[in-house]
Amino acid sequence: MPFENFDHVLYMQIRVANLYRKAHNMSVADFVKLDRKTDLLPFIAGAYEPFHLMGDPGILEEIDDYLRGR
Numbered sequence: 286m287p288f289e290n291f292d293h294v295l296y297m298q299i300r301v302a303n304l305y306r307k308a309h310n311m312s313v314a315d316f317v318k319l320d321r322k323t324d325l326l327p328f329i330a331g332a333y334e335p336f337h338l339m340g341d342p343g344i345l346e347e348i349d350d351y352l353r354g355r
Contacts, residue, residue: 297336298329301344308345323355 302325306316320326328351329336336344 293337294330294333297333298326301329301336301348302326304341305345305348319352323352325352 302316302320305311305325306313311319316325325348328348332347336347339347
């Protein structure tokens with residue numbers, strides 16, 4: 286099967302990172318700086334279960350809430 290080694294959490298991190306970057310007009314370098322400062326990618330990984338059930342606006346709202354608390 287072509288998807289047997291597919292990493293769903295990694296895919297979610299990439300998809301949400303790109304969603305967040307585009308929503309906030311952020312470069313990759315700026316996103317990396319943000320992640321290093323706030324551990325955003327681990328947060329996204331930990332939120333995989335709820336995020337895969339949410340729409341993009343809800344995901345962005347959750348991330349913004351997380352970052353406001355950091």
